[in-house]
Amino acid sequence: MVRTLTLLLGLGVASVIIFLSLRLLPGDVAQVIAGLQASPERVAALREQLGLNAPLPQQYLSWIGGVLTFDLGNSVVTGSPVAGQILEKMQVTLPLVALSMLVGATIALPLGVFTAVRHGRRDSRALSALGILAAAVPIVWAGLLAIIVFSNWLGWFPSQGFPREGWAAPGRALLSLALPAITIGIVEGAVLMRFVRSATLSALNAEHVRSAMSRGHTRLRALILHGLPGVGLSIVSLLGIQIAGLIVGAVVIEQLFNLPGLGRMLVADVGQRDLLKVQSVLLVLTGIILVIGAAVDVLHRLIDPRMRTATA
Amino acid sequence: MADQQRGSATVPPAGRPQYEKRSGGKRSLITWLAVLVALAVIGTLIFVLTRPDDGANTGTPGEASGSLTVGLTLEPSNLNVRTTPGVALDQVLIDNVYQGLVGLTPGTLDVVPVLAERYEVSEDGLDYRFELRDGVRFHSGTELNAEDVVTSLTETLGDTITAQAPDERTVTIALEQPNSRLLTLLASREGLILEAGADNDLNTSANGTGPYTLASWKQGDSITLRQSADYWGDPATLDTVVFRYIPDGNAAVNATLSGDVDVQTAVLPELSGQFDGNEDFTLHLVESTDVFTLAYNNQRAPLDDLTVRQALSMAIDQDALIAALNGQGKPLGSPITELEPGYRDLTATNGYDPVRARELLWEAGHEILTLTLTIPNHYPPAVSDLLVSQFAAIGVTLEVDQVEFPSWIEDVHANHNFELSFVDHAEAGDFGNYADPDYYFGYDSARVQELYAQALAATDPAQMDDLLGQAATQVADDAVAKWLYNYTPATAVRSGVEGFPMSNTNARINLAGVTVAE
Numbered sequence: 001m002v003r004t005l006t007l008l009l010g011l012g013v014a015s016v017i018i019f020l021s022l023r024l025l026p027g028d029v030a031q032v033i034a035g036l037q038a039s040p041e042r043v044a045a046l047r048e049q050l051g052l053n054a055p056l057p058q059q060y061l062s063w064i065g066g067v068l069t070f071d072l073g074n075s076v077v078t079g080s081p082v083a084g085q086i087l088e089k090m091q092v093t094l095p096l097v098a099l100s101m102l103v104g105a106t107i108a109l110p111l112g113v114f115t116a117v118r119h120g121r122r123d124s125r126a127l128s129a130l131g132i133l134a135a136a137v138p139i140v141w142a143g144l145l146a147i148i149v150f151s152n153w154l155g156w157f158p159s160q161g162f163p164r165e166g167w168a169a170p171g172r173a174l175l176s177l178a179l180p181a182i183t184i185g186i187v188e189g190a191v192l193m194r195f196v197r198s199a200t201l202s203a204l205n206a207e208h209v210r211s212a213m214s215r216g217h218t219r220l221r222a223l224i225l226h227g228l229p230g231v232g233l234s235i236v237s238l239l240g241i242q243i244a245g246l247i248v249g250a251v252v253i254e255q256l257f258n259l260p261g262l263g264r265m266l267v268a269d270v271g272q273r274d275l276l277k278v279q280s281v282l283l284v285l286t287g288i289i290l291v292i293g294a295a296v297d298v299l300h301r302l303i304d305p306r307m308r309t310a311t312a
Numbered sequence: 313m314a315d316q317q318r319g320s321a322t323v324p325p326a327g328r329p330q331y332e333k334r335s336g337g338k339r340s341l342i343t344w345l346a347v348l349v350a351l352a353v354i355g356t357l358i359f360v361l362t363r364p365d366d367g368a369n370t371g372t373p374g375e376a377s378g379s380l381t382v383g384l385t386l387e388p389s390n391l392n393v394r395t396t397p398g399v400a401l402d403q404v405l406i407d408n409v410y411q412g413l414v415g416l417t418p419g420t421l422d423v424v425p426v427l428a429e430r431y432e433v434s435e436d437g438l439d440y441r442f443e444l445r446d447g448v449r450f451h452s453g454t455e456l457n458a459e460d461v462v463t464s465l466t467e468t469l470g471d472t473i474t475a476q477a478p479d480e481r482t483v484t485i486a487l488e489q490p491n492s493r494l495l496t497l498l499a500s501r502e503g504l505i506l507e508a509g510a511d512n513d514l515n516t517s518a519n520g521t522g523p524y525t526l527a528s529w530k531q532g533d534s535i536t537l538r539q540s541a542d543y544w545g546d547p548a549t550l551d552t553v554v555f556r557y558i559p560d561g562n563a564a565v566n567a568t569l570s571g572d573v574d575v576q577t578a579v580l581p582e583l584s585g586q587f588d589g590n591e592d593f594t595l596h597l598v599e600s601t602d603v604f605t606l607a608y609n610n611q612r613a614p615l616d617d618l619t620v621r622q623a624l625s626m627a628i629d630q631d632a633l634i635a636a637l638n639g640q641g642k643p644l645g646s647p648i649t650e651l652e653p654g655y656r657d658l659t660a661t662n663g664y665d666p667v668r669a670r671e672l673l674w675e676a677g678h679e680i681l682t683l684t685l686t687i688p689n690h691y692p693p694a695v696s697d698l699l700v701s702q703f704a705a706i707g708v709t710l711e712v713d714q715v716e717f718p719s720w721i722e723d724v725h726a727n728h729n730f731e732l733s734f735v736d737h738a739e740a741g742d743f744g745n746y747a748d749p750d751y752y753f754g755y756d757s758a759r760v761q762e763l764y765a766q767a768l769a770a771t772d773p774a775q776m777d778d779l780l781g782q783a784a785t786q787v788a789d790d791a792v793a794k795w796l797y798n799y800t801p802a803t804a805v806r807s808g809v810e811g812f813p814m815s816n817t818n819a820r821i822n823l824a825g826v827t828v829a830e
Contacts, residue, residue: 027718033389035397036725077389078531079515085531147566159566160558164534258563260532268532268559272389273718 003297007290014286015067015279019060022275028052029076029273050076063276072280077272082280085265092162092261093254096177096184097246101239103185104192109235112196113228117220119201128197134190139249143183143256150179160258180257184249188242192235199234203227233304240296244289378539378551380809380828382821383564383576387557391529392514393504394467399738399819402501404535404555407822409451410520412503413442413461413483414495418822419599419815421651421740423495427456427505427521428483437490437771442483448544450507451518451525458483463508469497490769492776496741523548524823533557537823549811549827565804568593574809574828577817578801580692581638593804597640599815601649601740602799604641606685606699607733610792611754615683615731619676621791624683624732625662626669627706628699628794636694641797646784649798651816652741653773654780661788669706682709685732686724689714695796696734725752736799738818743780746787755792759783 030046031038047053051062066073072082111127118124134142151159157179163172203209204223212222251263258264262281269278388401393410407415415426425431428442448456458477465475465485473494474486487494497503510519518526523545524537535555539548556573558564561580568576569586579587579595587593608615608624615621630643642650645658673681683703687696696712703710710732715723724730733752737745747764749756760783767779805812808829813822 025718027716027722029718031721031726032718033396036721037397040726079390079513080531089532144562147562151566151570158572159570160563161556161567161572162533164530164536164554255560256563258558258560258567260530264559265532268387271716271718 003294007294010290011283011287014290015064015283016060018279018282018286019063020056022279023056025270025273025275027273029275032272033077063279067280067283072284073276075269075274075277077269077274077277082277085277086262086281086284089260089262089265091166092177092259093247093250093263095173096181096250096253096259096261097243099177099181100184100188100246100249101243103181104189104242105239107186107189108192108196112193113200113223113231115193116197116200116204117223119204128194131190131193131197134186135194137187139184139187139252140256142187143180143253146179146183147257150182160256162259176257176259180253180259184246184253188246188249192238192242195238196231196235199231200227203231206230229303233300236299236303237296240292243292247285247289378549378828379553380550380823380826381554381556381572381574383556383558383567383573385557385559385561385564385578387532387559390515391518391526393501393518394506394514402820403818404537404821405518405520405526406501406504406820407522407824408524408537408553409518409522409526410504410506411522412498412500412505413444414499414503416499416820416822418813418824421496421601421653421816423499427461433771435771437492437769438487440485440487440494442485444481444483445544446481448521449542450510450521451540452507452510452512454507454509456505456507456521457481460508461505464505465498465503468502468504490771492768492770492773493741500740524553527552546824548823549825550823553823568804568806574806575812576804577821579804581636581640581802582692582694584638584640584802587804592807594807595802595804596814597800598803598817599651600738600799600801600818601651601816602736602738602801602818603644603647603649604695604796604799605647605733605735605737606794606796607735607753608791608793609728609731609733609752609754610756611728612731614676614678614681617676618791619672620678620681622662623669623672623676623706624703624708625791625794626665626672627702627708628796629664629702630659630797631664632702633695633698634797636698637797637799638802640802641799644795644798646788647737647743647746647793647795648780648784652743653777654743654767654784656781656784658785658788661785662791662794666702666705673706673708680707680709682711683731684711684713685734686713686715686720686730687734688717688720690717691734691736699734728752728754734796740816740819743783746783746792753792755787755790757786757790760786 028043028047030043030050030052034043034046051059054062063073072086074081075085111131115124115127115131147159150156158176159179162176163169167173200223204219204227206227209222209227212226213219217225247263250261251266253259254261254263255267262285266278266281269281384400384403386400388396388398388404390396391401391405393401393405411426413426413428414423414431416422417424427445427448429445431440431442433440442461444456444458444461450456457480461483462475462477465473465483469475472487472491476484476486478484485494505521507519512519516529521544523540523543525540527536527538529535534557537553537555539551556567558567561583564573564576565579565583565586567573569590577598584595587595606628608621610616610621634641634643643659645661645663646656648654648656673679685696685699700710700712720733720735724733730752744764745751745753746755747761749761763779763783763786767776767783770776770779801818803812803814803817810827810829811825
């Protein structure tokens with residue numbers, strides 16, 4: 001109950017921030033719609049028609065009122081419903097984010113534990129250095145490299161694009177998401193790996209793990225049985241935070257790999273100053289991230305019995 | 313971490329070693345099972361991911377003999393030819409889906425009859441008479457009549473012309489004063505004929521008379537055209553044409569090289585090398601009316617001083633600029649390109665002469681000068697970098713202010729709040745901007761305005777060409793702006809594609825006669 005309230009409050013505050021910060025952008029959608037040759041009268045008429053002359057609080061209320069009745073409105077530039085557009089673009093972005101997470105976790109979990117267990121040895125140091133390097137790589141550059149190696153040289157994956165049939169062609173759709181997902185997955189996975197490593201390291205030195213070892217468990221066994229559950233907990237909450245990062249990363253990667261997803265749509269809409277659409281999309285994204293945060297919290301509680309009684 | 317320790321400290325006493333050992337065995341079994349399952353999932357995923365690779369190319373272009381995929385950069389924001397400005401829409405829909413009474417011969421700006429069988433212009437240039445072609449049908453199935461034409465033209469040009477239909481097959485247009493650009497106008501966006509009685513949503517659908525129908529528009533991705541079943545003229549040569557929008561230049565080249573695109577327009581200069589030695593593709597330089605214009609704010613000091621403007625113009629080495637574009641441009645000395653009436657080779661006027669430029673600046677009393685260039689951020693930085701160094705050579709510090717295009721519209725175009733500006737003036741026959749003192753150049757020359765008005769009123773093409781040529785010469789002498797280059801973008805065409813238009817494709821792509829070999 002309290003949780004739902006904080007969530008709604010968070011969304012409310014976010015909506016105000018989104019609305020106001022977008023109003024700071026210079027440029028006028030009416031001018032963009034009317035074009036360079038349009039007369040000032042036509043631009044003025046358009047502004048009036050689009051409701052851009054109304055005072056800001058009124059503009060905000062009419063937007064948020066629509067959102068509350070589950071009506072995200074229509075794009076002023078294309079005239080098509082915003083909700084439909086979001087749903088369509090989600091079909092690319094959500095699978096991309098999910099796949100990237102999968103790739104990231106598959107890399108980070110085993111390698112993170114491995115480097116922790118073999119802490120101080122040469123292979124572990126080499127892997128850690130590689131991890132730091134990968135985490136420092138800008139995602140665009142990683143994407144360009146991935147295209148050159150996996151697509152241009154090896155020819156394993158398509159370098160760009162998404163089938164026009166969408167998920168009606170599931171094989172090709174997955175294939176076209178593979179390289180972008182691997183790119184984001186490796187970079188984000190490298191960040192995650194360092195976290196897993198340090199969490200595992202502290203677990204290895206934790207008293208309960210050491211006491212398990214003293215009871216005759218091998219180091220690895222003690223770690224798996226007693227250390228990793230705790231590590232798992234902290235990783236679940238980190239994954240929640242990372243999803244936000246993944247969505248942001250998707251904006252860049254969608255542009256590079258020419259994927260018709262949410263990120264590319266956002267960039268285009270900001271360029272056209274279709275603010276009504278942009279603010280609705282941002283609010284939906286904020287909502288998703290908040291809900292994921294709440295879900296992680298709940299998940300935490302389910303995994304960790306100590307938390308169940310901790311708060312109301 | 314401390315928390316973790318404290319919390320877990322309660323665990324060990326709860327279980328006795330022996331008990332733990334057994335359940336531990338089970339748990340580790342579960343862990344290994346989980347790892348196995350995860351590996352299996354990943355394995356299947358990799359299998360699924362790689363397997364369809366063999367069949368991946370089926371369904372994509374090149375498979376059906378009559379299908380062509382064209383890569384474009386800029387997507388229209390919607391399909392409404394009545395309210396949405398910009399060449400992105402013209403490029404795809406004019407000629408192919410929508411038509412006018414007249415059109416342009418592909419590759420030129422020459423006007424030819426299209427929906428009109430023939431037309432006559434009166435001696436004084438005030439009356440036009442068009443006879444409509446028989447058997448023209450809109451894609452909706454309705455037959456075209458004179459009423460559709462009158463309704464359409466009144467909607468777009470009603471302020472300047474009076475269109476009437478004396479009978480079902482004839483349309484007359486009356487002008488108050490002669491306008492030598494009227495036919496060009498009728499051949500472009502303003503002249504498109506729509507069905508008067510149709511109620512389709514122009515934003516998302518199109519009901520024209522052209523050889524292709526609009527099959528679908530996938531926003532943020534592509535527009536697909538299909539051959540029209542009962543076209544009045546020679547039927548379309550392709551079954552399906554897909555225009556794919558790829559805003560990122562790298563992705564566009566990759567799409568082309570990997571076979572997703574048959575023709576890629578406007579390949580970025582810095583990427584054109586990727587087609588070197590590739591036998592599957594030919595790169596063509598396409599003529600255009602795009603003039604990359606370094607505009608001076610003629611109203612603002614020190615740019616209101618002719619000497620300063622001349623000096624700035626002389627600082628610019630066009631050959632170096634064009635070399636930086638991998639040769640994808642032609643030098644230009646006035647705003648009128650070779651494709652348009654009134655073209656004169658004026659590259660010698662205020663041509664490259666940094667020594668003289670410096671002298672002129674000293675004469676004008678500007679040993680040191682700092683100027684700001686406002687440039688939309690969608691242009692690659694290569695050109696503005698060169699401008700900075702070329703201006704530095706004559707003692708001018710150029711500060712580059714990169715802005716988003718909507719900001720440019722507001723600051724430069726609407727509020728004239730700038731010193732130097734860089735944009736592409738792509739429209740054909742846009743010389744009128746130099747005869748409009750309220751345009752953002754702020755150029756107010758009575759002589760140019762007079763010449764332009766006379767050129768508009770001229771009824772003889774040769775006379776119009778002469779008058780526009782004089783006006784262009786005056787504009788060049790006055791160093792209103794520096795016309796950096798006439799962009800000739802590179803188009804990559806896959807072998808087997810024949811007849812793709814090679815001129816002015818930034819503005820319109822007429823697909824008539826384009827074929828794809830098996």
